[in-house]
Amino acid sequence: MPRFKQTGEILKLMHDKNKVRNIGIIAHIDHGKTTMSDSLLAMAGLMAPGRAGEARALDFLEEEQKRGITIKTANISLLYEEDEEQYVINLIDTPGHVDFSGKVTRAMRALDGCVLLVDAVEEFQIMTEVRLRVALDEFVKPVCYINKFDRLIKELKMDPNAIQEKLLRIIRKFNEIVQTYGADEIKNEWTINAGDGEVAFGSALDRWGFTLPMLAKKGLTLPKILEMYANDELEKLQELLPLSEAILGMAVHMIPNPDEHQPRRIPHIWKGDVESEMGKHMMAVDPKGPLVICISNVIIDPQAGVISTGRVFSGTIRKGDDLNLVGAEKTAKAQQVSIYMGAYREIVDEIPAGNIVALMGLGDARAGETIVGNELLGDAVPFESIKYVSDPVLTVAVEPKKPTDLPKLIDAMQKMSIQDPNLVTTINQETGEYLMAGMGELHLEIAVKDLKSQYNLDIIQSEPTVVYRETIREAVGPFMGKSPNKHNRIFFKFSPLDPKIVDLIRTGEISEIVSSSKIEEILKEKIGWSTREARQVFAINENANLLIDTTTGIQGLREVKQHISGGFQWALNDGPIAGETVRGLLVDMVDIKLHEDPVHRGPAQMMPAVRGALFAGILSGNPTLLEPISLIQVRVPAAEMGNVTGLLSSKRGSIRDVEQEGPIVNIKGMVPIAETLGISQEMRAATSGTAFWQMTFDHYAPVPDSMLPDIVKKVRVRKGMDPNPPRASEYIVRE
Numbered sequence: 001m002p003r004f005k006q007t008g009e010i011l012k013l014m015h016d017k018n019k020v021r022n023i024g025i026i027a028h029i030d031h032g033k034t035t036m037s038d039s040l041l042a043m044a045g046l047m048a049p050g051r052a053g054e055a056r057a058l059d060f061l062e063e064e065q066k067r068g069i070t071i072k073t074a075n076i077s078l079l080y081e082e083d084e085e086q087y088v089i090n091l092i093d094t095p096g097h098v099d100f101s102g103k104v105t106r107a108m109r110a111l112d113g114c115v116l117l118v119d120a121v122e123e124f125q126i127m128t129e130v131r132l133r134v135a136l137d138e139f140v141k142p143v144c145y146i147n148k149f150d151r152l153i154k155e156l157k158m159d160p161n162a163i164q165e166k167l168l169r170i171i172r173k174f175n176e177i178v179q180t181y182g183a184d185e186i187k188n189e190w191t192i193n194a195g196d197g198e199v200a201f202g203s204a205l206d207r208w209g210f211t212l213p214m215l216a217k218k219g220l221t222l223p224k225i226l227e228m229y230a231n232d233e234l235e236k237l238q239e240l241l242p243l244s245e246a247i248l249g250m251a252v253h254m255i256p257n258p259d260e261h262q263p264r265r266i267p268h269i270w271k272g273d274v275e276s277e278m279g280k281h282m283m284a285v286d287p288k289g290p291l292v293i294c295i296s297n298v299i300i301d302p303q304a305g306v307i308s309t310g311r312v313f314s315g316t317i318r319k320g321d322d323l324n325l326v327g328a329e330k331t332a333k334a335q336q337v338s339i340y341m342g343a344y345r346e347i348v349d350e351i352p353a354g355n356i357v358a359l360m361g362l363g364d365a366r367a368g369e370t371i372v373g374n375e376l377l378g379d380a381v382p383f384e385s386i387k388y389v390s391d392p393v394l395t396v397a398v399e400p401k402k403p404t405d406l407p408k409l410i411d412a413m414q415k416m417s418i419q420d421p422n423l424v425t426t427i428n429q430e431t432g433e434y435l436m437a438g439m440g441e442l443h444l445e446i447a448v449k450d451l452k453s454q455y456n457l458d459i460i461q462s463e464p465t466v467v468y469r470e471t472i473r474e475a476v477g478p479f480m481g482k483s484p485n486k487h488n489r490i491f492f493k494f495s496p497l498d499p500k501i502v503d504l505i506r507t508g509e510i511s512e513i514v515s516s517s518k519i520e521e522i523l524k525e526k527i528g529w530s531t532r533e534a535r536q537v538f539a540i541n542e543n544a545n546l547l548i549d550t551t552t553g554i555q556g557l558r559e560v561k562q563h564i565s566g567g568f569q570w571a572l573n574d575g576p577i578a579g580e581t582v583r584g585l586l587v588d589m590v591d592i593k594l595h596e597d598p599v600h601r602g603p604a605q606m607m608p609a610v611r612g613a614l615f616a617g618i619l620s621g622n623p624t625l626l627e628p629i630s631l632i633q634v635r636v637p638a639a640e641m642g643n644v645t646g647l648l649s650s651k652r653g654s655i656r657d658v659e660q661e662g663p664i665v666n667i668k669g670m671v672p673i674a675e676t677l678g679i680s681q682e683m684r685a686a687t688s689g690t691a692f693w694q695m696t697f698d699h700y701a702p703v704p705d706s707m708l709p710d711i712v713k714k715v716r717v718r719k720g721m722d723p724n725p726p727r728a729s730e731y732i733v734r735e
Helices: 007-014 033-043 062-067 098-108 126-137 149-154 160-181 212-217 222-230 234-240 243-254 258-269 277-283 403-419 441-453 499-506 516-527 557-573 603-620 638-650 679-687 708-718
Strands: 020-027 074-082 085-093 113-119 141-147 199-203 208-210 292-301 305-314 316-318 322-325 330-333 336-341 344-347 350-352 356-360 370-372 394-400 424-428 433-438 459-461 469-471 476-482 489-496 537-541 545-549 585-593 624-637 654-661 664-672 692-702
Touching (some): 007 074, 007 336, 020 126, 020 243, 074 243, 098 292, 113 160, 113 243, 126 141, 126 160, 126 692, 141 243, 149 160, 149 199, 149 222, 208 212, 208 234, 212 243, 222 234, 258 277, 277 305, 292 403, 336 350, 394 441, 403 424, 403 441, 433 441, 476 603, 489 603, 499 516, 499 545, 516 537, 537 557, 545 557, 557 585, 557 603, 585 603, 624 708, 638 654, 638 664, 638 679, 664 692
Parallel strands (some): 020 085, 074 336, 113 141, 545 585
Antiparallel strands (some): 074 085, 199 208, 292 370, 305 356, 316 350, 322 330, 336 344, 336 356, 394 459, 424 433, 469 624, 476 489, 489 585, 537 545, 624 664, 624 692, 654 664
16 A cells, blocks of 8 residues: 555644535536546645556546546545645545435535536536535535536637626526525625636646636736637647646635534534534534534445545544444444545554544444444434435346355345445345335446445346335325234325425434424424424335324323334335335324233234234325436537437426526436436437437336326335235234
């Protein structure tokens, strides 16, 4: 492992939080993030300048190098010097492809600011907007870098006025999104102004860039830059306007340090009391306080094992420290403390609050886990669940060609789900199903390749299939559930859940780990529930279902609450229609009759009673399947517009918006994901290869009634179930 000459200086600066910047690079796919990162590494002396833009140094996975895309998030700590002042820039390069959105969202939890990179030619795309909105949601301050400036000059041959108008359009779009989606306290503060140095321009490939203050300081103008290009003076341009000075200078001056920004972020991303001991030390970014770390990413190194990356919000982490995992309720020791240097980790003695750390020894940690020191044990409030902007929507079945490789496959799938929470693995040894659900065809393709290459497995895989959800369309009930021993009865009413509450659960604003007082506050403020209604929340299912309790004066209810909640979660994980997850269900517990002896009302009695009643209600409530719908954006020459709209119509799609941008038409629409498998070849054929397009999961919608019976049958047969779903009468019980 190489030793980096900057490590000693970086470690000293990490103790001076005024000199620390935690930033990420976010963008739409192919807009140039990783090429820009290479240029910054070249500045830091970590790679040869001549290789910047082609080495893809932070894409250290073989599959990333081969495909030319970023799949995993990559971290590095850079030393930057300006006016004889040194700064440490903790930089995270993130994926742009929609299938790896979860990694971007997780990375945000560790950051104070980010650089939104926009292609000067293509301007804002679907994922450009999605990435910016995630930054605003996570209270991460964005600045803007407009890349591929060279293409405006060399390819489009635009004059200074045309270039200026194009750049202003990008800045206006950035500010429009900040104004629309930013919280009230930042929607005006975080709009950007090129004159203030909040926007950088340049070419990551050619390794030059500037902000307007930097241009003025060096006595240069836009016409002068065009002239230097015309005279083929690229080396002079690189010398006068180095990209690293533009980007890192903007980061130093426009992105706040941890001391400034962490106290503002904590109330937005942590639901505890800021006046508590834990809250006060995090608000102070106190390196001498009790240890608090939020894990933002977990990877499995073939040699070192589980490596957990996280932000140190309070205290100082050292090798050998006792660590308490709040969510997993486990303890561990820090076996190794290190900082990231691209593909390598540099072992260090300690990392203080306000910085990003890589830890060994946390085998039970997952992304979103909260780590605390012994001082906070028992009093710690965990960070809320990290919000993901998409759901796994496609699934593939895998099995080893050699039966003896089955334990190896199970182990590999479990490890992969640890590293990537957006990859949902299901191992059912009774039915022999080994499933991986992901966010798109590419996501699953990479996962299957990882099984083959990283874990040396020879496997057979099925074609990708769509992940459906089950729901009801009518209010029904009450239905009774009876325990197997006939001594306990429970009664529920059922209705579709308010879509606003579905969104609150899906985004993690309300969940099992959010305090009941906070849930009450959110339901009153955002849904308009009364205090009494809000206090009736009994259990929350992460797949967007809610159980409320409207009973009064039930003796022994507290003792069986966990069993009822367990039955609720169990029933909704595999619904009765097609064994798919249930979504958007409001369950109202209206009555319960319990045996007076606790021995007769344990989990083996209460959980089946709850499940039976839930299945009776779902099957009686005009049930249906929900299918995932993608937002699709297609950019094509105007002459090809009819071919695109025709293709989308044939896929049960709908057109939402069409914008003309010179000779290019930008088409936005919705299309069911079930219809998009293999759409790449059809899109290329329909547009003679001229289409540039991107899809991202948008929402669930009911399957058309005409298709429902056939889809239910196919899903059930695929799962080895009876082709015909059960009838409600099979679960309805009488007194």
